[in-house]
Amino acid sequence: MEDIMLKAGIYQLEEKLKIEFNDKSLLLKAITHKSFPNENPDLSLNNNERLEFLGDSVLGLSIATKIFEDYGEMPEGGLAKMRAILVSSVTLARKARDIELSGHLLLGRGEEMTGGRKRDSILADALEAIFGAIYLDQGFEKAKRFINDFFDEDIELVKTGEYNKDFKTVLQEYVQQNSDKRPEYKIIEELGPDHNKEFKMEVLLNGERLGKGSGSTKKGAEQKAAKSALINLGEIEGRDGG
Known part of the structure; x- marks a missing residue:
């Protein structure tokens, strides 16, 4: 066993x-x-x-x-x-x-x-x-x-009403259409105590930053970074506040 x-x-x-x-x-x-x-x-x-x-x-x-x-x-x-x-x-x-x-x-x-x-x-x-x-x-x-x-x-x-907006998946699908690489998410900075953390994240492709974002969890920060990338790439409308 x-x-x-x-x-x-x-x-x-x-x-x-x-x-x-x-x-x-x-x-x-x-x-x-x-x-x-x-x-x-x-x-x-x-x-x-x-x-x-x-x-x-x-x-x-x-x-x-x-x-x-x-x-x-x-x-x-x-x-x-x-x-x-x-x-x-x-x-x-x-x-x-x-x-x-x-x-x-x-x-x-x-x-x-x-x-x-x-x-x-x-x-x-x-x-x-x-x-x-x-x-x-x-x-x-x-x-x-x-x-x-x-x-x-x-x-x-x-x-x-934001749940179905899975920006990471949308970004992944966009990248797969244009490249054989995968987006890479990296933590830039962690702020605050353990019970009240803020994570700052960036998303990279071939070492180039596509977007960045922050959130109270790593997954949330990744979604914000992916959304920022999609805005920068012109795939969705919005303002990149990352």
């Missing part, structure tokens, strides 16, 4: 999640796609489908409680729309990529060869399974706090 945990990078994943599991086999199960035990029956591993079922409910209740409490004036329709966006497979896959979850997944060889590691549905299901694993390992309150922190910036972006 230890060899499989090392193969999946369980300890590194715990560091990314900032959670130490009491029962690490739960986290291992959460990242095990059904194709892996099917091809490796001798390992006696269970897949993540049951945990994904549980994590879906933990996620939904956590998000619903958070937005219900934070947005007391919002009508039911608005709350339902926010929740639908936040718990969608597209959002979950995006969040999974933010923590590079794909590198930890246990997939069968066939699934691996057909691009399963990049598939939205597999990434989303694994992330929901992780929520279920946290709930079983540490209880609902800890799982809810983790989910609320994990989605904190996303919730605010959905509320302001």
Whole structure:
């Protein structure tokens, strides 16, 4: 079992999640796609489908409680729309990529060869399974706090209508049409104490700065830098305030 945990990078994943599991086999199960035990029956591993079922409910209740409490004036329709966006497979896959979850997944060889590691549905299901694993390992309150922190910036972006404006993806697609290189994001400066950080970020292509931006999280600063780059490139309208 230890060899499989090392193969999946369980300890590194715990560091990314900032959670130490009491029962690490739960986290291992959460990242095990059904194709892996099917091809490796001798390992006696269970897949993540049951945990994904549980994590879906933990996620939904956590998000619903958070937005219900934070947005007391919002009508039911608005709350339902926010929740639908936040718990969608597209959002979950995006969040999974933010923590590079794909590198930890246990997939069968066939699934691996057909691009399963990049598939939205597999990434989303694994992330929901992780929520279920946290709930079983540490209880609902800890799982809810983790989910609320994990989605904190996303919730605010959905509320302001900015969430679907994924400037990093738009910039990536633009660059791919014109170059075989990838945009590179670098931190210029970190300001403030740990509980109130501000990150200043720049985005580069072939060593040339395309744009810069700042935010309270690294991901937020990257989005601002990507938006700045798109403005500078003439792809979107706006003022580069980076």
